[in-house]
Amino acid sequence: MFDKKILVTGGAGFLGSHLCAKLVSGGYDVLCADNFFTGSKRNISSLLDASNFELMRHDVTFPLYVEVDQIYNLACPASPVHYQFDPVQTTKTSVHGAINMLGLAKRVKARILQASTSEVYGDPEIHPQPESYRGRVNTFGPRACYDEGKRCAETLFHDYEQQHDLSIRVMRIFNTYGPHMHPNDGRVVSNFIVQALNNEPITLYGDGSQTRSFCYVDDLIEGMMSFMALETDGVGPVNMGNPEEYSIRELAEKIIALTGSRSTITYKPLPQDDPLQRCPDISKAKSLMDWAPKTPLEEGLQKTISYFEDLLQAR
Ligand code: NAD
Numbered sequence: 001m002f003d004k005k006i007l008v009t010g011g012a013g014f015l016g017s018h019l020c021a022k023l024v025s026g027g028y029d030v031l032c033a034d035n036f037f038t039g040s041k042r043n044i045s046s047l048l049d050a051s052n053f054e055l056m057r058h059d060v061t062f063p064l065y066v067e068v069d070q071i072y073n074l075a076c077p078a079s080p081v082h083y084q085f086d087p088v089q090t091t092k093t094s095v096h097g098a099i100n101m102l103g104l105a106k107r108v109k110a111r112i113l114q115a116s117t118s119e120v121y122g123d124p125e126i127h128p129q130p131e132s133y134r135g136r137v138n139t140f141g142p143r144a145c146y147d148e149g150k151r152c153a154e155t156l157f158h159d160y161e162q163q164h165d166l167s168i169r170v171m172r173i174f175n176t177y178g179p180h181m182h183p184n185d186g187r188v189v190s191n192f193i194v195q196a197l198n199n200e201p202i203t204l205y206g207d208g209s210q211t212r213s214f215c216y217v218d219d220l221i222e223g224m225m226s227f228m229a230l231e232t233d234g235v236g237p238v239n240m241g242n243p244e245e246y247s248i249r250e251l252a253e254k255i256i257a258l259t260g261s262r263s264t265i266t267y268k269p270l271p272q273d274d275p276l277q278r279c280p281d282i283s284k285a286k287s288l289m290d291w292a293p294k295t296p297l298e299e300g301l302q303k304t305i306s307y308f309e310d311l312l313q314a315r
Pocket residue numbers: 009010011012013014015016033034035036037038039040058059060061073074075076077078079093097115116117118172173174175176177
């Protein structure tokens with residue numbers, strides 16, 4: 001018998017597939033629910049034969065009736081290109097998805113973790129961002145479907161905790177990268193690596209001075225599981241990400257150097273509402289769970305480059 005039954009929504013996506021793999025190898029009974037909008041069976045193909053892994057095609061905007069002990073709610077496209085493709089569905093996924101998964105958690109008395117985001121801070125005036133910062137988000141912009149959907153989901157999690165005494169964990173994830181990102185994902189690390197490996201121009205939006213902080217996926221998943229395992233309720237949202245900050249131009253230059261690519265940089269307009277700076281204050285995660293990322297950027301990039309090299313070769 002396996003220890004605990006765990007539902008992972010969005011389990012065939014980038015982060016979800018790494019989480020499922022860790023949970024399966026830890027002896028948990030894992031149910032992965034995904035509508036395959038951005039996820040793929042390839043990401044979880046190595047788990048399909050495991051007796052403690054089950055895959056289910058399901059859209060979280062519809063109710064789900066299963067019996068589980070814990071829920072990780074990751075379902076939602078995370079790349080701006082994908083979440084802006086059908087913005088109404090993106091908001092529905094965050095809001096209806098949260099209502100459905102919280103309803104499920106309430107019925108079966110399961111602890112539930114929400115994959116929230118640094119996007120709740122919008123284009124921030126406070127730097128780095130602590131959890132107490134309330135953010136600067138445009139309700140009328142192209143990122144609003146994602147940002148406001150995630151903000152509303154946080155409110156629902158808070159209110160289910162207050163009103164129904166649910167055990168909730170709200171994790172504000174900052175830019176994370178690694179193997180299993182989709183080659184056409186549209187996010188910066190996968191875009192730059194695929195372009196560099198193909199010796200195609202690297203598409204730099206704006207002048208490349210905007211900053212991000214990049215966390216390697218293994219570090220993030222370790223943090224996510226520690227947060228779920230934390231036995232203290234009522235701690236509020238917790239930032240997780242790597243506090244080392246780089247400009248996007250620096251990232252492009254690093255990836256060109258690490259791949260030995262002949263690519264040159266081509267400049268494209270900065271998308272509307274693209275945050276100019278982003279860096280997590282992770283002191284809360286450190287004090288609650290003694291968590292901090294360990295993987296240096298170059299090491300994580302190297303592993304991600306190897307993954308994409310194999311993927312492109314197989315094609
Ligand atoms: P991803 O796009 O690779 O994975 C999302 C998964 O959710 C995919 O498998 C997709 O098919 C699935 N999905 C989308 N809509 C769904 C729906 N309505 N019903 C069921 N499944 C659905 O993205 P990711 O990077 O793995 O992100 C996972 C979660 O973490 C998301 O909620 C995202 O907002 C959050 N997050 C990620 C990052 C990051 O840097 N990776 C940063 C902040 C927040």
